[in-house]
Amino acid sequence: MNDSNRTPITVVQGASKVYRQGDRTISALQGIDLSIYEGSFVAVMGASGSGKSTLLHLMSGLTRPSSGTITVAGHDLGTLSDRRMTHFRRNRIGLVFQAFNLIASLNAYDNILFPLYAAGVKQTDDTVVHELASQLGIQDRLTHRPDSLSGGEQQRVAIARSLIANPAIVFADEPTGSLDSVTGQSICKLLRDLSDQHGRTIVMVTHEPSVAVWADDVVVLKDGEIIDRFPTNRYEDAQSLAAHYQQIVGESAMVTS
Numbered sequence: 001m002n003d004s005n006r007t008p009i010t011v012v013q014g015a016s017k018v019y020r021q022g023d024r025t026i027s028a029l030q031g032i033d034l035s036i037y038e039g040s041f042v043a044v045m046g047a048s049g050s051g052k053s054t055l056l057h058l059m060s061g062l063t064r065p066s067s068g069t070i071t072v073a074g075h076d077l078g079t080l081s082d083r084r085m086t087h088f089r090r091n092r093i094g095l096v097f098q099a100f101n102l103i104a105s106l107n108a109y110d111n112i113l114f115p116l117y118a119a120g121v122k123q124t125d126d127t128v129v130h131e132l133a134s135q136l137g138i139q140d141r142l143t144h145r146p147d148s149l150s151g152g153e154q155q156r157v158a159i160a161r162s163l164i165a166n167p168a169i170v171f172a173d174e175p176t177g178s179l180d181s182v183t184g185q186s187i188c189k190l191l192r193d194l195s196d197q198h199g200r201t202i203v204m205v206t207h208e209p210s211v212a213v214w215a216d217d218v219v220v221l222k223d224g225e226i227i228d229r230f231p232t233n234r235y236e237d238a239q240s241l242a243a244h245y246q247q248i249v250g251e252s253a254m255v256t257s
């Protein structure tokens with residue numbers, strides 16, 4: 001679909017982020033303009049330190065920009081108090097991390113429901129958990145605690161948890177970073193299916209072309225600026241995407257599978 005006919009779920013306009021450490025200032029992002037359209041699956045690539053996680057944190061309301069605006073699902077995040085931002089994040093934003101971040105003492109079922117428990121929801125819907133577990137292939141793992149789940153299963157639980165509140169958008173920071181390449185590819189396929197079959201809007205940070213190639217679009221950051229955005233269907237495979245990435249970033253990207 002042409003972008004002009006689609007609704008942006010997230011709009012970043014003129015955003016910058018400066019971190020202060022003592023008397024040092026670090027300019028992590030400058031002049032970022034970015035729209036993420038409903039139902040799209042976008043990968044954010046860039047070298048270490050290029051600002052990928054900072055951009056994800058700004059778009060998910062975990063960090064506030066030093067300047068510029070960020071609008072998510074029609075809400076200007078800059079107008080929200082910290083308390084309303086937390087509430088907004090819990091209800092409208094799904095987060096997936098490299099290290100899964102599951103609660104060790106809870107089984108998969110309770111980990112998935114944890115965001116609702118944390119929001120004080122008393123009545124939870126069993127069928128929603130089972131539907132999500134079945135979409136994610138972990139229906140027979142719900143009674144297991146994280147230490148008896150494989151890395152891939154733990155990430156599937158974490159993805160189910162990110163979807164339990166039916167968020168407007170899911171942000172995934174290196175979701176395959178702790179997994180071997182075969183398991184990582186199965187998580188990529190899962191994210192692709194969530195986008196294709198369930199219309200989920202997903203933004204994923206990765207430095208691996210073999211992961212980015214699963215997205216619709218790739219946004220490339222260098223030194224805190226967006227230097228390119230391109231559709232993945234322009235490339236036949238991860239190798240040709242890696243070659244383009246290498247050309248624009250000026251450094252090599254390893255294709256692991």
Ligand SMILES: Nc1ncnc2c1ncn2[C@@H]1O[C@H](COP(=O)(O)OP(=O)(O)OP(=O)(O)O)[C@@H](O)[C@H]1O
Pocket residue numbers: 019020021026027028046047048049050051052053054055207
């Ligand atoms: N909380 C912080 N305080 C100070 N500087 C920070 C902080 N977070 C990030 N930075 C700096 O901002 C810049 C961008 O960091 P960021 O983590 O966004 O990059 P990245 O592309 O995600 O890197 P990586 O791939 O290594 O995770 C880096 O120079 C980093 O050192």
